[in-house]
Amino acid sequence: MNVRDEVRGAYLALNGDKALLSIDDDEFGLGETISRLSDALAKMIRGDGYALGIEGPWGSGKSTFVNFIAEKLEKVSGQHVLRFEPWLIGDKGMLIAAFFSLLATEIDEIEQSSEFGSSFTPWQRLRAKKKLSGAIRKYGKYTAALAGSVDKAASLDPTGAVGLAATGFTSLGRLSGLFGNTEPLEKLKSEIVAGLKELQRTNPDIRFNVIIDDVDRLPPEEAVEILRMVQKVADFPCITYLICHDSNVLSEQVRRSLQLKDGRRYTEKIFQEVIHIPPQEPFALRRALKAKLKRAFPREFESIRGDRDAEYREHLLFDVWAGQFLTTPRDVSRLFDSVILNWPLLPPRSDFCDFLWLQLLKLKSHELYVWTREYLQNVGAYRDGGRAGDTQPGEMARSLAKLMGKYGWSSRAYITGINSFLPGVGSFALDDEKKRKVFDFSRDELSMFEASRRLGSPSHWRQYFSFEAPSYALKDGDIGAFLKACVEGATNAKAVLWGLLERPHEQPGHFVDLLLDRLLDLPAGSLSLTAADGMLAAFSLAMDDLARKSEGIEEFGRSELWRKGSLLLQRQRPSQFVDVVPKARAINWISHVIRDQGFAHGLPEGDRSYPDSQWLSRDDLDESIRQVTTRYESFGVKRIFNLPSPLDALHCWVQLGDEAIVRQHVAAAVEDDKGLLQALEAMRGWQNSSDTGVTHPLRDEVVGRFLDAKETFARLSALAREGRSRSIRRQAAELAAAWQREDKR
Structure with a gap:
């Protein structure tokens, strides 16, 4: 139903319920x-x-x-x-x-x-x-x-x-x-x-x-x-x-x-x-709220048009529920602020009408809000094959009837259309109290809620409680702590990242990954220059170690943390990248960033450029390339082989630096057998297929950038047969089997 603007909320401000100053802003x-x-x-x-x-x-x-x-x-x-x-x-x-x-x-x-x-x-x-x-x-x-x-x-x-x-x-x-x-x-x-x-x-x-x-x-x-x-x-x-x-x-x-x-x-x-003070008519309050929301979220309201179900819920929301609960202009201001604060936190395709209904409950009927949350927790169990207990449907139906009675709805629940917002309460909306039920799902009802990512979806309900996240979610205080630490200095910001890395979770790095996601939700350019530079400095200290300890968080063989960190630089534009390159401990990640910016500028020469992705100037990029290749030469190629993603650094060096110098360094490093095996392990790529799953092949075109591929394969094959030790023979055989050769003659 909803189309999410990727920067929705970026142009909005939280005003609280502060009094208006000018009659020009009068809404009533x-x-x-x-x-x-x-x-x-x-x-x-x-x-x-x-x-x-x-x-x-x-x-x-x-x-x-x-x-x-x-x-x-x-x-x-x-x-x-x-x-x-x-x-x-x-x-x-x-x-x-x-x-x-x-x-x-x-x-x-x-x-x-x-x-x-x-x-x-x-x-x-x-x-x-x-x-x-x-x-x-x-x-x-x-x-x-x-x-x-x-x-x-x-x-x-x-x-x-x-x-x-x-x-x-x-x-x-x-x-x-x-x-x-x-x-x-x-x-x-x-x-x-x-x-x-x-x-x-x-x-x-x-x-x-x-x-x-x-x-x-x-x-x-x-x-x-x-x-x-x-x-x-x-x-x-x-x-x-x-x-x-x-x-x-x-x-x-x-x-x-x-x-x-x-x-x-x-x-x-x-x-x-x-x-x-002249009392405000309920209609005037509802009209004022709707007008403010339409100005702030035009695309959300536009997506409702033509969707009969959404249009009906919009009617229920403003004409029934808001008519009952909105009593003062302050209610309108507080609800509006709640929407602009929480809505941007929801994932794409969340349902706007359901979200507004829940925010209205949170503001004006805490008891109904708590009941809804408890009910949805039980609905969520259905996704995993669970069911409510034998007595729970009756108990929750009676508690809901009692709450609805406070608003004169206990015997007229049908007029509220509550079954349009929550699944399994259609029977409750009937007049006959003895037949009222909850958890009484009609055919395919949960599937329809699930497909539309509605509030009542067993898989998606939790995302609507944006500031009441489960234990595996990231709290807003964590984001605030990191941004504050970025301003204070790179060491403090790195400590926050490390604390999130060590927070218990079945997937190491989960909370760092969530942090980067939340930072990516911020509007582009919204961080101060000090914070953006502090974030860059923290990443330059920690990203290589984060990748090592978060191996499961990757896509297409690349660390997702690296990709998101690089994208954050593009969105927030730090000013000190050139100054960071010579001293960055995370040189592998720095190589990843420089290589991506090289592609954006059309490097190697002759490649297509992507101006929209360029956040480093060409002069800064050239200086960064000079500095990082100087560092490669100074500490040697064997150190590159031990990086968490050595092929990123090797490609950065050979594609953006002097290929002849790179080949000289690699040739010197592979003179002994262990050096050769180490180099070839570093050159392995990533591949995923339905037949074999994820594999890490060697490819002629990759090895050929650094060594003579044909001669190297012959040497590797000989090691697999005649290596000095069993471990060398076994490793060489494995690498030879993983080698996808273009010319197998």
């Missing part, structure tokens, strides 16, 4: 509401310390709502928007001081010419501004002291008298013992009021709109302190407070902190008006 038609409310805030409110509640449950979009209001107000002359974020402060005693510091800073930044009256001289404007901001800072510092040692009674007392008494003072008039200051608190507040009224007189439109978000996420005592501040401590002219909260949560915070019977009655005295 809030524009008119925002315009009317912003206009009212700018033109109609004149009261001192006006407190407006923005109320809605968590996830309903309160933060986005006030962000849109702020965007509108900031475009209105005289309107100032201040964002007070108390949850960043983390200290009840500092909340009030932090607020007044924020207000004073805003006063400092007001343009003198536009906000202070034209009747003032520039010096008078500056002096008035400094006097006002200074008074605000002092007032905040003094009143903050009253928040330190307060109890229930002090919190209920908006004047602060009880709090002052708790610190050892009996009058609000002076705080000299605490600050060495003799200025009355009442006088400071009067100065602030007078300064703000002067601002208002010279500019009637001026207003400070203070947004206080997430009050209901604060500890109860801090939430109460914010309410006290808004009600009495900072009830100044020109200030409007927009306080975002969930009324149920905030009422409970007040009740617990102040030990009241009804916290709601207290909060009702704080807010002059409460604006409730």
Whole structure:
């Protein structure tokens, strides 16, 4: 059904459920509401310390709502928007001081010419501004002291008298013992009021709109302190407070902190008006989700068209299941992020509708998600000839009915179409409870799920649980650890590779192979240059040893680890390949990479080039060839014979280097009988046929690149008959039998 884009998800970003900032991004038609409310805030409110509640449950979009209001107000002359974020402060005693510091800073930044009256001289404007901001800072510092040692009674007392008494003072008039200051608190507040009224007189439109978000996420005592501040401590002219909260949560915070019977009655005295976030219609939420997914995954949706089964499941997913579970814009954002994070991890041809259904369960119905996972674990046993126990079908059917009952579906399971997503539950969808079953597979049902690689496939179900992989899968932390180590240095990255190599598994190298697969799933060029260079350096240290210890992981006789490592270089383009070649311990793998790049550039000369595969420049390739052939000459050809895949290195040397020099080195190495046998073992190739399986033949054209093939075969045949030892004769005979000669005369 699905066509997987090999780089799907590469252009997507995880945004979480962060609030939107601009009305241009509005997905739910809030524009008119925002315009009317912003206009009212700018033109109609004149009261001192006006407190407006923005109320809605968590996830309903309160933060986005006030962000849109702020965007509108900031475009209105005289309107100032201040964002007070108390949850960043983390200290009840500092909340009030932090607020007044924020207000004073805003006063400092007001343009003198536009906000202070034209009747003032520039010096008078500056002096008035400094006097006002200074008074605000002092007032905040003094009143903050009253928040330190307060109890229930002090919190209920908006004047602060009880709090002052708790610190050892009996009058609000002076705080000299605490600050060495003799200025009355009442006088400071009067100065602030007078300064703000002067601002208002010279500019009637001026207003400070203070947004206080997430009050209901604060500890109860801090939430109460914010309410006290808004009600009495900072009830100044020109200030409007927009306080975002969930009324149920905030009422409970007040009740617990102040030990009241009804916290709601207290909060009702704080807010002059409460604006409730417009509830989003389920249809609007489903439409928004579908639109976001279609923009992100157009090919997946296009592949659904024309497939009647997939189209029906798409209808069930969005119109039934999403209609039941999506209740807030946050649900839409979280589900969308879950999709773009998990979907690229799935193998090609995975089913998009099944995947979306499972992600919706994971987000909104954990119990159904867990039931589905357990059910599919049992379905998976059918692939190996297993069956559910005698009582399990009935027990799981009853538990599913109980879960579905929470959503009003226990007697109407058929409307959910659950049997379209899971095999063996068709009987469960019937009305008759006594006949409901699970693991009740219709004819060829499992085969159809298997053929389409569906969620309910016994062979493929586990891949849909991308972050809940089995013990033989690679965890995301392993990928993160390797990439972090690549940045830290080649030695650290090699240690991670070695740790994965030594992790127990029936196939040595399995986890390294999975790591390379996961890295290949990353978008091309997505690694930083530092990480890409670190990865190259780690490979240059470890790849030869990895190949030796992972002999079963190969294809067409070549190490799959080498092939994937080479492809990773092409995708991530490290910058230091030329610098690595002279010191690489994994010279066999380096030879493999250089030879592949030689083919990409059309070497040996006259061969067809492949520009799309070229990631080394021709100059860097030529320098790499010079360096690697110099290394071959320096340590001798016998060392090449002992490499894990010597023919790769020999071909690299003879095809990209000086063939005459290579033949001289090989001729010197085969002067004795053991040297000849060692050289011929190194020249053996790879072949697979239905008759003989995998074999490692010798071929005339290969041996002929390095030695005279006819003379060498004659010498080998003589050794097989007349060798000095039984082992030499046996090895020579085996090599002669494996030799596929073009001219057998």
